[in-house]
Amino acid sequence: xxxxxxxxxxxxxxxxxxxxxxxxxxxxxxxxxxxxxxxxxxxxxxxxxxxxxxxxxxxxxxxxxxxxxxxxxxxxxxxxxxxxxxxxxxxxxxxxxxxxxxxxxxxxxxxxxxxxxxxx
Numbered sequence: 546x547x548x549x550x551x552x553x554x555x556x557x558x559x560x561x562x563x564x565x566x567x568x569x570x571x572x573x574x575x576x577x578x579x580x581x582x583x584x585x586x587x588x589x590x591x592x593x594x595x596x597x598x599x600x601x602x603x604x605x606x607x608x609x610x611x612x613x614x615x616x617x618x619x620x621x622x623x624x625x626x627x628x629x630x631x632x633x634x635x636x637x638x639x640x641x642x643x644x645x646x647x648x649x650x651x652x653x654x655x656x657x658x659x660x661x662x663x664x665x
Contacts, residue, residue, distance in 0.1 A: 560604025561588050564646045567654050568600070582629045585622035589646075590634055597639045599627035601660075602646045611647040611655060620645070624661040 546554070565575050568591050577590040589600040601623045603614035624643050631641055643661035648654045 556606075557602075557604055560648050561602045563604075564600065564602040564648060564654065565589055567646070567648075573598070576634055580626070580630055582626040584629050585626035587623060587626050587630070590630075592634070595636075595639050597631070597635055597641045599623060599631075599641075599643045600646055601643065602648065605647075605649045608649045608652050611649055614647055615645050615657070615660070620661050 561578065565578065568575060568589065573591040573593045575589060575591055578588070580587040580590060587599050588602040591598045591600055601615065601619065603611065605611050605614055620643065627641070627643055635641060642659045645657040645660045646654050647657070
């Protein structure tokens with residue numbers, strides 16, 4: 546792995562750790578981190594009450610870069626991965642959703658709730 550890629554990986558992991566703390570502070574319990582599937586990876590699996598949430602975390606060095614941090618392709622991969630493992634975490638009657646947490650130094654996390662809406 547290149548030094549630049551290793552540094553990006555380290556920063557991404559730090560962002561995920563900060564995101565987990567943010568979620569805990571807002572009443573969520575973290576059920577899993579970095580869940581790998583054949584379809585993709587889920588950064589965080591969180592629960593609050595009857596809501597099960599698969600969270601994609603995007604960490605950028607600058608706040609301005611957050612506007613372009615997530616796209617349909619990445620969301621579709623996270624949703625496919627969530628679908629593959631939902632049975633592990635889901636309870637009967639749960640609301641299940643995919644959220645995105647956008648983070649950068651010096652600003653509050655920006656959350657996109659229920660970010661994935663499958664095409665009909």
